[in-house]
Amino acid sequence: DDIPPTSAILLDPDHCNFSQVVFNDVEKFYVPGGDIICNYTFTQHFIPRRKDWIGIFRVGWKTTREYYTFMWATLPRDLNTESATQQKVQFKAYYLPKDDEYYQFCYVDEDGVVRAASVPFQFRPESED
Amino acid sequence: IYTGDESVASHFALVTAYEDIKKRLKDSEKENSFLKKRIRVLEERLAGTRSDE
Numbered sequence: 001d002d003i004p005p006t007s008a009i010l011l012d013p014d015h016c017n018f019s020q021v022v023f024n025d026v027e028k029f030y031v032p033g034g035d036i037i038c039n040y041t042f043t044q045h046f047i048p049r050r051k052d053w054i055g056i057f058r059v060g061w062k063t064t065r066e067y068y069t070f071m072w073a074t075l076p077r078d079l080n081t082e083s084a085t086q087q088k089v090q091f092k093a094y095y096l097p098k099d100d101e102y103y104q105f106c107y108v109d110e111d112g113v114v115r116a117a118s119v120p121f122q123f124r125p126e127s128e129d
Numbered sequence: 130i131y132t133g134d135e136s137v138a139s140h141f142a143l144v145t146a147y148e149d150i151k152k153r154l155k156d157s158e159k160e161n162s163f164l165k166k167r168i169r170v171l172e173e174r175l176a177g178t179r180s181d182e
Contacts, residue, residue: 018138018141028153057142059142059143059146060143060146061139061142062135062136062139063135063139064135064138102146102150104142104145106138106142112135113134113138114135114138114139114141114142117138117141117142117145117146118145119145119146119149120146120149120150
């Protein structure tokens, strides 16, 4: 049960709407060796499910199986409250990439459908710009 | 039904990254040309102080 769902590729009329989840405050650079917080927002009609996940992918990925690391999406306790739409997950430093490639967050739902992709970021020391 | 949804998604994700990096490149180039101008001004000023000595 520790493997995120990636295989099912379903015909979903909503699949074209990638913006049902929005990643917020994504940094251009994260300091190597630090944990990172991924903030995201569900849009009004999006219903998150228990096996949705957020992966860190190298830019240029071809299939969702290529995730570098992932976290299960955090679900709001009560979907009907306003605050329910704002969520975050923490990625522990240990599991993060160690190179300076470009990566992005992707939100993948239970059916393996990608619902959102973030702007790219790198892991780089602060001083080096 | 296999529809190539994943390749659509992968393309979308790539476009998202591409557009953002392109914007960063533009910003970097703007900053670069600003720095070049700045350097030119400072070089002129330096040359001026040298001829004053």
